[in-house]
Amino acid sequence: MDFNVLLTDLPTLIGVIIGVPAVLAAYIVGGEYLVRRLPDKARPSVRPWIWVGPALALVTAFLVLPAVGTISTSLQDRKGNFVGLKNFATQLDGFPTGGAWIAIRDNVFWLVFYTLFVLAFGLILAVIFDRVPYEKIVKSLIFMPMAISSVALVVIWKFMYAYQPPGQAQTGTLNFLLNTVFHQDPRTWVQDTTPLLGLIPLNNLALIAAAVWGIVGFSMVILSAALKGIPGDLLEAARVDGAGEITIFRRVIFPLMMPTIVVVGTTLVIFALKAFDVVYAMTNGNYETDVLANRMYKLLYNSNDFPGASAVAVILLLTVIPVLIFNLRQFRAVEARR
Amino acid sequence: MTRGSTVSSHSKGDLRVHQLWFKRSLILSLAAVLTAVACGTSSTPSAGSVNVMATWTGAEQASFFAVMKPFTDQTGITINYEASRDQDALLTTRVAAGNPPDLAAAPSPALLTSFAKAGKIKALNTVVDMTALQSQYAKSWIDLGEPLADGKLYQVYSWVSLKGLIWYNPKNFQAKGYSIPNSWDNLLALQDTIKSSGTTPWCIGLESGAASGWPGSDWVKEIVLSQSGPTVYDNWWQGKQKWTSPEIKLAWQTWGQILGSGDSNVYGGAKNMSATNFGDAGTPMFQNPPKCYMHNQASFITSFFQSANASLVAGNDYNFFSLPDITAQYAGAHVVAGDAWSMFNDTPQAQKMLQYLMTADAQAIWVKRGGKISPNNQVPLTDYPDALSKSTAQILVATKIAKYDAGDQMPSDMRNAYWSAVLSFAQNQGNLNSILANLDAVQAKAYTS
Numbered sequence: 001m002d003f004n005v006l007l008t009d010l011p012t013l014i015g016v017i018i019g020v021p022a023v024l025a026a027y028i029v030g031g032e033y034l035v036r037r038l039p040d041k042a043r044p045s046v047r048p049w050i051w052v053g054p055a056l057a058l059v060t061a062f063l064v065l066p067a068v069g070t071i072s073t074s075l076q077d078r079k080g081n082f083v084g085l086k087n088f089a090t091q092l093d094g095f096p097t098g099g100a101w102i103a104i105r106d107n108v109f110w111l112v113f114y115t116l117f118v119l120a121f122g123l124i125l126a127v128i129f130d131r132v133p134y135e136k137i138v139k140s141l142i143f144m145p146m147a148i149s150s151v152a153l154v155v156i157w158k159f160m161y162a163y164q165p166p167g168q169a170q171t172g173t174l175n176f177l178l179n180t181v182f183h184q185d186p187r188t189w190v191q192d193t194t195p196l197l198g199l200i201p202l203n204n205l206a207l208i209a210a211a212v213w214g215i216v217g218f219s220m221v222i223l224s225a226a227l228k229g230i231p232g233d234l235l236e237a238a239r240v241d242g243a244g245e246i247t248i249f250r251r252v253i254f255p256l257m258m259p260t261i262v263v264v265g266t267t268l269v270i271f272a273l274k275a276f277d278v279v280y281a282m283t284n285g286n287y288e289t290d291v292l293a294n295r296m297y298k299l300l301y302n303s304n305d306f307p308g309a310s311a312v313a314v315i316l317l318l319t320v321i322p323v324l325i326f327n328l329r330q331f332r333a334v335e336a337r338r
Numbered sequence: 339m340t341r342g343s344t345v346s347s348h349s350k351g352d353l354r355v356h357q358l359w360f361k362r363s364l365i366l367s368l369a370a371v372l373t374a375v376a377c378g379t380s381s382t383p384s385a386g387s388v389n390v391m392a393t394w395t396g397a398e399q400a401s402f403f404a405v406m407k408p409f410t411d412q413t414g415i416t417i418n419y420e421a422s423r424d425q426d427a428l429l430t431t432r433v434a435a436g437n438p439p440d441l442a443a444a445p446s447p448a449l450l451t452s453f454a455k456a457g458k459i460k461a462l463n464t465v466v467d468m469t470a471l472q473s474q475y476a477k478s479w480i481d482l483g484e485p486l487a488d489g490k491l492y493q494v495y496s497w498v499s500l501k502g503l504i505w506y507n508p509k510n511f512q513a514k515g516y517s518i519p520n521s522w523d524n525l526l527a528l529q530d531t532i533k534s535s536g537t538t539p540w541c542i543g544l545e546s547g548a549a550s551g552w553p554g555s556d557w558v559k560e561i562v563l564s565q566s567g568p569t570v571y572d573n574w575w576q577g578k579q580k581w582t583s584p585e586i587k588l589a590w591q592t593w594g595q596i597l598g599s600g601d602s603n604v605y606g607g608a609k610n611m612s613a614t615n616f617g618d619a620g621t622p623m624f625q626n627p628p629k630c631y632m633h634n635q636a637s638f639i640t641s642f643f644q645s646a647n648a649s650l651v652a653g654n655d656y657n658f659f660s661l662p663d664i665t666a667q668y669a670g671a672h673v674v675a676g677d678a679w680s681m682f683n684d685t686p687q688a689q690k691m692l693q694y695l696m697t698a699d700a701q702a703i704w705v706k707r708g709g710k711i712s713p714n715n716q717v718p719l720t721d722y723p724d725a726l727s728k729s730t731a732q733i734l735v736a737t738k739i740a741k742y743d744a745g746d747q748m749p750s751d752m753r754n755a756y757w758s759a760v761l762s763f764a765q766n767q768g769n770l771n772s773i774l775a776n777l778d779a780v781q782a783k784a785y786t787s
Binding site: 280281284286297298300302304305 | 427548549606607609610612749751754758761
């Protein structure tokens with residue numbers, strides 16, 4: 001990194017560091033000054049708007065307006081003429097392999113398997129490590145992949161999935177295990193579309209597994225915090241009543257953690273719908289591993305098809321909104337219970 | 339301030355507090371405005387600077403900086419350099435936002451051509467010295483720079499590379515008594531001989547992350563040019579020749595002949611081809627015994643050979659011959675590629691930099707550092723650091739029909755569909771008809787935008 005660029009623009013840097021807080025402070029102070037000029041009764045109704053104002057303005061400028069723009073682009077052709085839902089029809093044409101259907105199918109795989117795996121592993125790890133003395137170390141280790149970028153994660157997993165022809169020394173960890181422990185021929189994990197148990201193509205599962213490894217620490221930490229929030233005397237009472245550990249987990253711990261599990265789960269659903277970086281870096285959607293976000297990216301930058309990309313974006317937005325609403329409600333419910 | 343004072347808002351003391359707040363806020367906002375003004379006026383270096391975007395990182399970036407150092411020393415103009423492998427996306431965004439770099443060097447001129455169509459880049463006819471360019475550059479390079487064929491030069495080339503080099507290990511060839519094939523038939527005969535000895539003739543790797551498939555697309559375009567000639571080649575990348583046409587289909591079938599039925603001519607077959615990164619693909623040639631004998635790749639691949647196996651010696655352990663001609667009529671046809679420069683902002687600094695980049699002196703700096711060939715005939719062959727790069731340059735100079743990489747001239751989604759098609763074809767050659775029909779469908783849409 002060339003730090004000279006920073007140094008040559010030192011005045012700008014100082015201006016930003018001092019100027020931005022100064023302008024904000026001036027806004028608050030000035031706003032407060034104006035509010036104080038108002039009659040007593042009007043103040044409580046005006047003051048919140050002054051404080052929320054900047055956030056509202058930013059959200060409108062950078063979220064609401066672009067979203068409206070995207071929706072209107074999705075209803076136009078490339079020259080800007082209104083074409084109704086034609087772009088959506090193009091994307092949803094040719095079921096089951098045409099248009100965006102492969103991407104939609106793979107997004108469903110992500111939705112189901114990514115969410116389930118992350119929740120299940122997160123829960124199991126949280127419960128297991130709650131009972132050991134070296135909990136902190138293990139949890140830190142599992143949390144660590146959260147700190148690396150997705151592209152670095154893909155590089156690591158490419159080594160895990162590396163393939164050499166049968167008979168050669170296997171350089172990939174998984175193929176090495178397959179070869180030496182199970183005495184089977186190596187597999188091309190990232191390219192192989194053979195369905196596993198007739199359910200999900202192997203390569204889709206391989207991509208999801210890499211992403212799960214990167215995020216499982218997140219769900220583990222939150223679920224672990226929820227677990228620790230369960231009062232000890234409750235568990236004690238259950239034990240006194242003669243419940244076994246598994247019964248306690250099923251009938252006491254699990255129900256009490258349910259709200260947190262639901263919140264983490266819905267957050268993961270949103271992550272799954274947004275899945276992009278692992279797919280982009282690992283296969284770029286080749287070998288039937290495309291997802292909607294990657295398809296949108298390709299339409300936008302490779303095809304210069306802004307309306308098509310906007311249509312995919314709107315499809316994504318429409319699927320995310322119900323989850324978002326559910327998630328917000330759940331948040332509120334959890335808060336209310338506190 | 340206590341809550342009590344807020345309630346008794348009409349007291350005198352409170353008013354004074356208000357005035358104090360007001361003054362403070364005034365001073366703060368004034369300070370902000372002053373610093374903003376200060377920023378606006380302070381950054382004016384004497385000779386100015388050029389914002390440059392290219393794809394060179396690491397060692398290539400160091401070479402580019404070495405090229406630009408004499409320029410900066412002489413003129414005082416500084417270079418603000420930005421590198422990205424995902425240039426299509428970055429440049430498109432920057433241009434759409436009205437914030438393009440002054441100059442960009444793109445390995446794929448199709449993007450620059452689309453900007454030329456949209457009027458986003460400047461014509462260079464008055465910027466570069468056209469007489470010098472015409473005397474120092476082969477006509478095909480200047481023609482490439484005029485993609486709209488309206489007499490306006492939009493792209494200029496600083497460095498180029500030669501595709502369709504077949505790399506081999508001379509020691510392996512000697513041990514088995516194989517000789518370098520001087521015709522297409524001899525190449526096919528050689529691959530049969532190698533196969534009958536129980537090894538696979540070819541090393542091919544198609545994996546390249548988001549660009550997977552391109553190494554195979556090189557094969558197809560080299561075959562199209564050598565087999566059906568420059569007119570078909572040009573019509574093909576321009577979208578006027580269908581993928582299902584006999585010529586293009588024949589090229590794919592010819593590549594299929596190289597791959598062998600069920601990819602049996604390729605080390606590791608279809609699985610290994612799709613799972614092996616293009617940079618690692620040639621390495622099995624250097625194993626003992628060798629797993630394969632030949633590898634088709636552009637000149638840059640030697641650095642991958644070396645990094646996988648540092649003890650290799652250029653010329654002794656690896657060498658190349660150019661892909662034999664297929665049709666006699668088109669003998670000496672080669673696919674080339676290069677770094678195309680375009681100008682987005684017409685500043686005096688950018689003009690000077692572009693003029694500098696077109697000189698033999700500037701280009702020779704990178705040529706001497708290795709890895710690049712200059713299209714400028716004023717760069718002497720003695721500047722090339724080793725025998726291999728020198729002979730590449732010789733082939734390039736002697737090339738009768740030089741055609742730019744077809745894939746890089748296609749619209750991006752055509753090119754990407756082409757790459758994906760290579761992957762599908764390598765998986766199952768039997769699907770050729772449906773693969774080509776699918777490419778025709780993409781072609782029908784890709785050229786309209």
